[in-house]
Amino acid sequence: MLTTYEEALEWIHGRLRLGIKPGLKRMEWMMARLGFPEENLKMVHIGGTNGKGSTVAFLRSILQEAGYTVGTFTSPYIEHFNERISINGKPISDEEILNLTNIILPLAEQLEETELGGPTEFEVITAMSFYYFAHHPKVDVVLYEVGLGGRFDSTNIIQPLVSIITNIGLDHTNILGDTYEEIAFEKAGIIKQATPVFTAVKHPGALKVMKDQANIMEAPLYHLGEDFIISDHHSMIKGEVFTLQTATETLKQLEISMIGQHQTENAALAICTAQYLNQAGLYKITEQDIRKGLTHTYWPGRFEILSELPLVIIDGAHNDEGITTLVHELSSRFSDRTIHVVFAALKDKKYDKMIAKLDKVASQITFVNFDYPRAAKAEDFLKISQSANKTAVDDWKTYLSEEIQDLKGSDMLVITGSLYFISEVKPFLCCYLKNKTISL
Structure with a gap:
């Protein structure tokens, strides 16, 4: 058993030696032995190439304004490792990291002896997050950011309330493929049966892949530029202002404190997701919650x-x-x-x-x-x-x-x-x- 936070971090980071090992079987193996904690969570799944973290931040802030306790799982961290598992933006404590590590470590050692091999660093941290959020008495919803790709990402064992896929670019081509279409296929792997998905994908070929996969999964797909539209955008010294038109309403003069036109797209994804959660009766979210949440959103390391x-x-x-x-x-x-x-x-x-x-x-x-x-x-x-x-x-x-x-x-x-x-x-x-x- 590890006795200090420093020992826990050393063990976790030591898993980096295993590199990246796409696949879900090791996660499923660990979840089975933990009693399938992920099945007890209400979640939103966020994938894509760029903008995942910002979209998580916008949606978290909106949900918090509505009075909910929101868990987030993100990567990588910017200032402190514990950021990766947070509640209402507050990273979990060093003691909690130590306790979680001591829960997962024996499973990792057992898994090492199987034909599946030991879990990677990301798999370990993902397993820790599922266990932590499932055993936290106050968490209303958890926002899970995909680590790499989607189809074989460690987070993709979940059944979310809704999925979000941000814009797609040519990244991690050595693992995900050399074309937009190949990468889109991997990202579209998070689309679940009959589960709504909101996307800001721009590339025509990538978008076709998204729509095809959504059709296969009978999942309603809502696309930025078709089903919800940004207009009247202009930049401020420290932020952006824009109007968002959806199928049911037009929200004018929305303000965000994050810099860059691309952040209006991430905000739009979060807004539409929040509106869906409200309209489906899953959470009560008002326009005021959305507006306040947007202005209060902060995400480190992005411009x-x-x-x-x-x-x-x-x-x-x-x-x-x-x-x-x-x-x-x-x-x-x-x-x-x-x-x-x-x-x-x-x-x-x-x-x-x-x-x-x-x-x-x-x-x-x-x-x-x-x-x-x-x-x-x-x-x-x-x-x-x-x-x-x-x-x-x-x-x-x-x-x-x-x-x-x-x-x-x-x-x-x-x-x-x-x-x-x-x-x-x-x-x-x-x-x-x-x-x-x-x-x-």
Whole structure:
């Protein structure tokens, strides 16, 4: 038995050695021995390539405004591991992580001896979350974010009240497929029999796959741009305003505090899901709950301004679609600024296109190494970049500290790339910027 939180984390992270092992049999094996805790939960399942975490955040905030206690399962974490399993946005305690680990650890050891092999880190954490939420006396609903893909993702043993599939891009192609259609097929794997699904998929081929799978599963599918429509969008300094038209009503002048046009799409998915839950009599949610929930929504690491003077922004744009969105926002909002970009990514990403787009908007681009098993090397990025002002750095902490000190009035620093990198950067920068402010 483990006795400390640190031991528990070490054991959990030690499962990373097993890599990614798609499939549901190990999860089903563990759930059977835990008494099928997932069957006692009311859940919403959120998949897609980009925007899953933000959509979870919008829906959680709306449900909280309506007075419900909301569990969330998300990945990866940004500041603290415990964030991955939260209730009303509050991460579970270190003691609870330790207790859950001691419940799952014996099962993992038993599973290791079977032909299925031991569970991965993600499978362990997913199993912990099911057990935790099922035994929590006050949880009204749990929002489950898909980890990877959908069809064979560890979370896909659930029977949700409704499913959400955000936009789809070419990510994890080494596992999910090389085309939008192949990736859409994996994402569409979370569509369940007769269970409504809301989607913001744009690619025609991917959308056809979604509709075909929904037809097979006799699941009503509601598509952004057809069944619910965003209009009258304009950006504010710190947020967006838009109108959402659905089959039953038009909600005008909706405000969100998260930056970027893409966030209106994520918000729309959350709104329509909330409306469905209300109309189906599953939860009581008013228009006021929706409006307040949207304005109160916060999700770390997504075009997040850490400092305004100097201007420092972090954004977990970890694939081509994410970088495209980031570059669009930088070009439209900060065209008068000198943009310094710091970038790191995982080696299983197609980062050549990502770098090419960043080259166009960055006056200076710096590639850095960070401590993660799947992290790509900064020198590899340097060879690809066509920027006239580029460099590779090994010690990103020292570099960022010095770079922030050197920023001039019209300069801005943008740190982007892997969410695993952002999760290391944010707590460091928050501490550094706070002490810098104090020292001034």
